[in-house]
Amino acid sequence: MTFLRRIIPGSKFAQSLALTEKLVSSQKTTKVVKGGRNFTYAVTVIVGDGNGRFGFGRGKAKEMVNARKKAFNSAKKRLHSVAIRDKRTVSHTVMGSCGASSVLIRPARPGTGVIAGGAVKQLLEIIGFKDVVCKSFGSSANKNAMVIATIDALSQLCSISTLASLRGKTPSQLLRKTEVVSEPEESQTTAA
Numbered sequence: 001m002t003f004l005r006r007i008i009p010g011s012k013f014a015q016s017l018a019l020t021e022k023l024v025s026s027q028k029t030t031k032v033v034k035g036g037r038n039f040t041y042a043v044t045v046i047v048g049d050g051n052g053r054f055g056f057g058r059g060k061a062k063e064m065v066n067a068r069k070k071a072f073n074s075a076k077k078r079l080h081s082v083a084i085r086d087k088r089t090v091s092h093t094v095m096g097s098c099g100a101s102s103v104l105i106r107p108a109r110p111g112t113g114v115i116a117g118g119a120v121k122q123l124l125e126i127i128g129f130k131d132v133v134c135k136s137f138g139s140s141a142n143k144n145a146m147v148i149a150t151i152d153a154l155s156q157l158c159s160i161s162t163l164a165s166l167r168g169k170t171p172s173q174l175l176r177k178t179e180v181v182s183e184p185e186e187s188q189t190t191a192a
Helices: 012-016 064-077 118-127 143-155 160-167 171-175
Strands: 020-033 036-048 053-061 079-081 094-098 101-107 132-138
Touching: 020 064, 020 118, 020 143, 036 064, 036 118, 036 143, 053 064, 053 118, 053 143, 064 079, 094 143, 101 143, 118 132, 118 143, 132 143, 160 171
Parallel strands: none
Antiparallel strands: 020 036, 036 053, 053 079, 094 101, 101 132
């Protein structure tokens, strides 16, 4: 059982979401033909509402504005939902990959912030995570692959109760904070 759930496009719930949009990458390609040059734009966009719902889409067109609209509509059609623990972090450490790119996502203490690079940070912020530590491995130059690897990692999240049952423990044992026990001070006796 994973926390990543797909939201049905066109539903009243999906239409009522107030989504914000972030441009992850844009590429301009040129094709030389007999009459001159043809320009095409490829755009990658992520959308989210800051409460665990997000989408990822790509669009191509001859104009940047149209490519961005296509990417936004594509992202709205592929909305997903992920649970945020304590309204700030992930529930446990996960790792996702796409091709040569890999992303490790770990929970962090309150006040840490989103420590990640590039497209991964944009995606985690638009989802609504506030305290997360990430490390990217392999090829991080391809922003599309990094976003897909992050989505793959988020799809591997499971609830605390599921994780506890897999480990043979109770949820309270997993969430228990280690207490620092100080050693009792030894009384020093002076020899008279």
